[in-house]
Structures are given as C-alpha cells and as structure tokens.
Amino acid sequence: MTGVISGSGQWAYVAAAYGITVLLTGAVLWSSWRAMVSAERRSDALRKDRR
C-alpha cells in the first residue's frame, strides 16, 4: 500500500512541497538580505556625513 494516491502521481506532491519551500524561504532570505544591506548602507552614509 502506498497511500491514497500511489505510483508516479505522488512525485507531483513531493515537487509541490519542495517548490513552495524553495519559493517562500528564498523570498524571506532575499528580502531580509536586501533590507539589511540597504539599512546598513543608510546608517554608514549618515555616519560619514556627520564626520
């Protein structure tokens, strides 16, 4: 027995699970990196201006 849906049809579900993980994790990693880099750039620029 291999579940309610068996055979090669199961791979579509595996691909969907891995695909959604790559998309969401990638989006959070990318947005966190971009936000950090631009915030630190702003902070450094303001510090240099003060000097």
Added chain:
Amino acid sequence: MHAYANPTRFLAIARPLTPWLLGAGLLLVLAGAWAGLTQVPGDYKQGETARILYIHVPAAWLGMGGWTSLALAGLIQLVWRHPLSGIAARAIAVPGMLFTALCLATGSIWGKPTWGTWWEWDGRMTSMLVLLFLYAGFIALTNGDAGGGGGQRQGGSLSRGAAIYALVGAINIPIINRSVVWWNSLHQGPSITLRGSSIDNALLWPLGLTLLGFSLLFGAIVLMRMRRIIADNRVSARLRRLADDEGN
C-alpha cells in the same frame, strides 16, 4: 551574556557570522534535499510522499522553536531589560512564521495523497494554525506603529504588552507537542523522541542534514533582521540628534 547585550559588541560577532551561517545552511539544505529525493528509498507504506518529511519536520521544529526563543527573549526583556532581547524577538517572528506556514503547507500537501484530505480540524493541525496566527498577531503588534508606539519602544525593544503576549503564546507550544498523544488524530504519533526514533536509519539520515541546514538558515535570517533593526535605530537616533542640533 550581559556583555553581548551591547549592540556594538553584538555586531562585531554578527557581521562575520551571517555569511557563514547562510552559506553552510544553504549547502546542508541542498545536500539533505538531494539525499532525501534521490539517495533513500520510498517508505513501504506512504511511498514517495514520505520524502516530504525532510522539509516538513524541520519546518515544524523551527516554527515551535522560534516561538520558544521569542518567548524567552520576551522574558529576558521583561526581567533584565537587555537592549538586544526585544530586537531578537522581533527578528525571530518573521522566520518563525515562515517555517510555521511551511509546516502547514507541506503537511497539507503530504495529507492529500496519504490521508485523502488536505486538512482536518484535529489537535495537531489546529494548534499549529493557532501558532501561525500568534506569529501574525505578534508581527502586527510590534510593527503596528513604526514611530515607536504600539508593541515596540524606542530603540527597537518590545513594549511590556508585546513581551507578555509572547510569554502567554508559549502555552501553545506544549499543546502542539502533546496534541497527538492527548487527542485522536489523523496525524501520526511522535516518531522522534529523546528515547529514539521509530523511523529506520535508512530513511532518517538526510533529516539530520536538512534539520541542521534549516536551523542555520533560521539563524542567518534572525541575524540579518537584527542587523537591519539596529541600523534603522541608529539612523533614527542620528536624525533626531541632527534635528536637535538644528533646533538649538
């Protein structure tokens, strides 16, 4: 621990650590996913869909572990008022919510071919959904007023209300953990406990890679978000000083 509550000392460690966590995390996740998809056999009962466990289980552990860390940070903020604890709590919320959402999504995708349904209102799934809503509530509470009101104070720390919300929400963590024992559920019972695992080693080993890899990625996201909050705080503080100087 008090020594590293200083943002400058924290940044001296966080800056070099972030790319290492990111790189090692990505490599381990890729290795674990490759092994889970190509190097281990399908399960004799669930077939190929059992391969979803290599992402579903780390997502579940990190969703719950994230809130546990968030509640600890809230407690530290309430008791010791460490400057970084509130910043850490706010930085944990988004990756915590991400992995909780991934746990629910991958669990649902696993459920359809295995149980014949995308969703069941049983103890495990419902309590996990409550955790997702708790994260959303915490993010709304702490981001509701960027000017420093609502759930966040000046300097990025948490308000008393947000810290208490984090602590109260932690009640849900043991409920999620014990739900499959306390109530009848479509979800299987605990497969991995302190006493060992009911999953055969032939299937289990890629889980170690993805678990460690996703944990490192979680850490990298938390560090990146903490660094952003600290940089934003510094910009705000400098702009306030500039405005004060011009006013005098």
